[in-house]
Amino acid sequence: MRRAEKRQRNMPLFTPLLLAGTLSVSFSLQAEDNQRMLTSTPQPPDVRLGPLFHAVQAAKLYPDQKTFADAVPKKNPTLILSDWQMQKTQRNFDLKRFVATNFTLPAEGEKYVPPAGQSLREHINDLWPVLTRSTTQASQLDSLLPLPKPYVVPGGRFREVYYWDSYFTMLGLAESGHWDRVQDMVNNFAIELDKYGHIPNGNRSYYLTRSQPPFFSMMVDLLAKHDGDAIYSKYLPQLQKEYNYWMADADSAALKAGHASKRVVKLKDGTLLNRYWDARDVPRTESYMDDIATAQKASGRDKPELYRDLRAGAASGWDFSSRWFDKPGDLSTIHTTQIVPVDLNALMFHLEQTLAKASKVAKQDEASQRFADLAEKRQKAINQYLWYDKQGWYTDYDWKKNSVRPQLTAATLFPLYLQVTTDDHASCTATAVKAQLLKEGGLVTTTVNNGQQWDAPNGWAPLQWVAVEGLNHYGQQDLAKEIGLRFLQNVQDTYDKEHKLVEKYVVEGKGLGGGGEYPLQDGFGWTNGVTLKLMDLYCPKGVTCNNVGDITAAKPAN
Numbered sequence: 297m298r299r300a301e302k303r304q305r306n307m308p309l310f311t312p313l314l315l316a317g318t319l320s321v322s323f324s325l326q327a328e329d330n331q332r333m334l335t336s337t338p339q340p341p342d343v344r345l346g347p348l349f350h351a352v353q354a355a356k357l358y359p360d361q362k363t364f365a366d367a368v369p370k371k372n373p374t375l376i377l378s379d380w381q382m383q384k385t386q387r388n389f390d391l392k393r394f395v396a397t398n399f400t401l402p403a404e405g406e407k408y409v410p411p412a413g414q415s416l417r418e419h420i421n422d423l424w425p426v427l428t429r430s431t432t433q434a435s436q437l438d439s440l441l442p443l444p445k446p447y448v449v450p451g452g453r454f455r456e457v458y459y460w461d462s463y464f465t466m467l468g469l470a471e472s473g474h475w476d477r478v479q480d481m482v483n484n485f486a487i488e489l490d491k492y493g494h495i496p497n498g499n500r501s502y503y504l505t506r507s508q509p510p511f512f513s514m515m516v517d518l519l520a521k522h523d524g525d526a527i528y529s530k531y532l533p534q535l536q537k538e539y540n541y542w543m544a545d546a547d548s549a550a551l552k553a554g555h556a557s558k559r560v561v562k563l564k565d566g567t568l569l570n571r572y573w574d575a576r577d578v579p580r581t582e583s584y585m586d587d588i589a590t591a592q593k594a595s596g597r598d599k600p601e602l603y604r605d606l607r608a609g610a611a612s613g614w615d616f617s618s619r620w621f622d623k624p625g626d627l628s629t630i631h632t633t634q635i636v637p638v639d640l641n642a643l644m645f646h647l648e649q650t651l652a653k654a655s656k657v658a659k660q661d662e663a664s665q666r667f668a669d670l671a672e673k674r675q676k677a678i679n680q681y682l683w684y685d686k687q688g689w690y691t692d693y694d695w696k697k698n699s700v701r702p703q704l705t706a707a708t709l710f711p712l713y714l715q716v717t718t719d720d721h722a723s724c725t726a727t728a729v730k731a732q733l734l735k736e737g738g739l740v741t742t743t744v745n746n747g748q749q750w751d752a753p754n755g756w757a758p759l760q761w762v763a764v765e766g767l768n769h770y771g772q773q774d775l776a777k778e779i780g781l782r783f784l785q786n787v788q789d790t791y792d793k794e795h796k797l798v799e800k801y802v803v804e805g806k807g808l809g810g811g812g813e814y815p816l817q818d819g820f821g822w823t824n825g826v827t828l829k830l831m832d833l834y835c836p837k838g839v840t841c842n843n844v845g846d847i848t849a850a851k852p853a854n
Contacts, residue, residue, distance in 0.1 A: 338439070338441065338501035341439055345373055346377070349584075351391065353585050361583055362583075362814075365502060365582045366440070366455065366500075367401050368399060369399055376398045410796075416831075420472075420827060420828055421472050423824055424448065424469065424474060424824075427450075427819060428446050428477070429455075429456075430446040431499075432444055439500045440456060441500060441501060447484055449821065450817065452799070456498045458497065459485070459496070459498065459511065460509040461758075462481055466481060466825065468824045470522070471825075471829060472828065478518065482515050493541055506573070506574040507542075507611060509640060512535065516654075517650065529654060532651075539648070539651060542644060544559065556633070568673075569641050569674070569677055570637075571632075571695070572609070572611040572612045573611065574604060574610070577601065577603045578603050580603075580607055583813055590606065593626075593627075595628075605620070605630045605633055606630060614741075615749075615813075616630065616812070618703070618742055620635060631694075634694055636681070636692060637692050638678070638682045638708065641674060641678050642678065642711050642716050645674045645675055645714055648667050648671035649668070652666075652667035652671060679716070681693045684702060688728055690708040690717070703742065704729075705741060705742045706741050706742070706756075708728070709767070711766075714766075722767075726772045730775055734779060735782070736806060737785075737802060737803035738755040739759055741754055741759060749800060749810070752804060753802045753803060754801065755801050756801075757825070757827070760779060761826045764780045780833065783803070786801050786803060786806045789806055794808065796818045799819065799820045799823065
């Protein structure tokens with residue numbers, strides 16, 4: 297009984313019980329919560345609408361569960377709930393019509409069709425304004441969170457800004473000369489850090505309980521290359537807030553060796569590393585019925601724990617991948633919170649290094665040394681715990697089992713990308729990547745083909761850039777170029793056939809990617825950004841490459 301009471305205390309107020317076919321939510325308490333919602337922190341739709349949200353999603357009225365998550369109530373949710381409670385038992389009640397009457401559903405945007413004969417580069421440059429949004433104001437009833445500056449969305453169903461996507465999108469904006477938009481997006485993320493204490497997964501109320509891979513320090517780096525080192529001191533307060541979010545409870549006496557709290561893991565020897573985490577342990581608002589279905593298949597698992605691991609998997613950006621599973625083909629065996637990820641900790645190393653630099657620029661020498669020491673400690677920990685010496689590559693670590701997880705994934709290249717590793721380890725990693733992950737159309741995400749989108753046969757633009765830049769850091773230019781050109785040719789060939797760029801690509805072969813919880817999305821922010829970076833990297837100086845055919849014979853830029 298005490299265990300159940302403890303879990304309930306840790307759950308958000310008025311979260312509905314989400315057992316299949318049953319709900320037990322106090323309508324009066326829900327109404328009170330809706331009233332508070334209007335004047336406090338935005339609540340996600342599954343909380344503010346409670347049993348009605350469950351009923352709509354369970355009825356599967358829309359092909360995409362995100363549709364109703366993004367719907368905007370036309371009046372106070374308390375009144376809508378009251379109307380629904382009265383009407384739902386009436387003869388001929390039509391739930392879909394009720395939703396249409398009481399909610400504004402998200403509108404499908406017009407698909408951009410490029411002019412005939414438009415080159416790949418021209419298409420990307422023309423897409424930036426198409427993908428730009430400005431939402432300085434939003435209804436209090438909307439799940440969308442307003443931001444003061446314009447921002448670029450990924451495209452398709454992704455109608456809001458996403459954290460880690462945005463860094464790779466910014467790379468392309470910078471290549472296109474849109475430094476004003478890069479500045480706008482950095483400012484937006486800085487304001488979110490000031491307001492929420494972290495950068496949410498996306499600017500939706502239902503994303504507020506988690507973040508994504510911490511690329512803010514990389515964004516500051518990017519902007520500093522254009523505007524100078526003063527940028528570091530300008531964003532030092534927000535860099536510190538980012539670090540405080542990820543390291544919350546690290547200094548707590550309650551965090552014992554061999555345990556974890558929120559996003560911090562303390563290994564048995566006292567080493568501090570990080571994991572992904574979400575503050576809620578219920579089905580994801582935007583993938584509600586998918587998570588309930590996964591929980592129904594899970595044998596003997598604590599459902600709140602499973603929901604937390606699914607949410608943490610979404611926080612990782614790799615939603616979903618065999619990387620997080622105990623059984624490669626079974627999503628219900630996901631244990632994200634039990635894993636210390638190599639990419640996350642490499643990014644945290646960069647954040648610590650950036651804080652050291654920013655503190656020095658701000659003439660805070662003591663703080664600068666402290667962060668430099670923390671970065672050095674993390675670098676040693678990554679090379680001790682996340683290096684799989686038996687096979688010769690970087691991987692994740694199971695902190696409960698005190699052992700590496702042997703699977704080779706594209707995340708193995710993050711220590712090269714963020715310069716955490718040694719020349720010897722980089723060389724071994726490159727050998728493994730070339731032998732197992734290099735495919736006809738680029739770098740494959742994992743060697744497992746199980747229907748999940750972050751597994752084979754898919755390749756993702758950000759991971760291609762991580763590989764190319766990481767390998768180039770350690771003298772592996774030939775492999776870097778091979779990965780970059782294979783992926784570019786894949787993007788070009790697909791564009792020639794489909795006249796669009798997409799979220800992910802098949803790289804075991806070529807073409808449109810698949811798998812996962814939703815159809816393939818067009819757009820696509822981070823693909824656009826990485827494609828421009830790769831095109832410009834492999835062009836001779838002074839030459840504009842409009843098509844991959846112009847690049848194939850070119851040498852890497854100096």
